[in-house]
Amino acid sequence: MQIPIEYYLIVSAFMFVVGVAGVLTRRNAIVVFMSVELMLNSANLTMITFASFMGSSVGQLFVFFVMTVAAAEAAIGLAIIIAMFRNKLTVNIDEINILKW
Amino acid sequence: MTLETVLFFLFAIVAAFSAVMMITRRNAVISALFLILNLAALAGLYLLLSAQFIAVAQVIVYAGAIMVLFLFVIMLLRPETEKKFMERNPKIKIFAFVIAGVIFIQIAYMIFFTNPSATAGSDVAASVQAGTIESIGRQLFTNYVLPFEAAGFLLLAATIGALVLAKKKFE
Secondary structure, three states: OOOOHHHHHHHHHHHHHHHHHHHHHOOEHHHHHHHHHHHHHHHHHHHHHHHHHHOOOHHHHHHHHHHHHHHHHHHHHHHHHHHHHHHHOOOEOOOOOOOOO | OOHHHHHHHHHHHHHHHHHHHHHHOOOHHHHHHHHHHHHHHHHHHHHHOOOHHHHHHHHHHHHHHHHHHHHHHHHHOOOOOOOOHHHHOHHHHHHHHHHHHHHHHHHHHHHHHHOHHHOOOOOHHHHHHHHOHHHHHHHHHOOOHHHHHHHHHHHHHHHHHHHHHOOOOOO
């Protein structure tokens, strides 16, 4: 473990930022959703990094729970996208604006 | 340069590259494939951090189950390639990259300002021990058994919710 902790954190920060840019620029709802997964994963990497450098397994447990929640979120989110597609026949988030006032 | 350093830079560059490729490809299927590459590279980084169980779970749960679900939905919903977004409204893109850059600078500043490696211990033996399935399972079924049950219940609720949402018709 001679790699400094900052290197891992910078990789994680970069992935998070790419996820933010993806959410803001893409218009396909599924790709936006995948960008959110990318951000979740970068947070996981941070948590694993700190857990590993502390020599504790609790951070890894939390990553396990985050993975559970991400799996549930993916199933529900994709079901919502399918339901939206059935109503509007599109997954472009510019055209899905029925909640906009 | 040791093997660990080489592997770290390999996985880190693959992860960063595939993340950028994921948000820039216009075809959603190619985006999903790059996300799978990214998740696999992350599993490699987890292994370098001696989190063996999480690395395996990452490959099985994320790169396996979740991404299969994504690809299935993408192919179900006729992936129309997005129009060239750059020409249509370049302002949002510039805005997004400014926001992203500002956030990155903030995070990087905090990382280097707090200088975490000064206080981070690098007890390799302890972290290898912490990453084994045995130690995680022991924690999971003793101290964290209530969150574990709650996670199981959450998955059940998600299964039922997905079934209800994707049903043919709402009553």
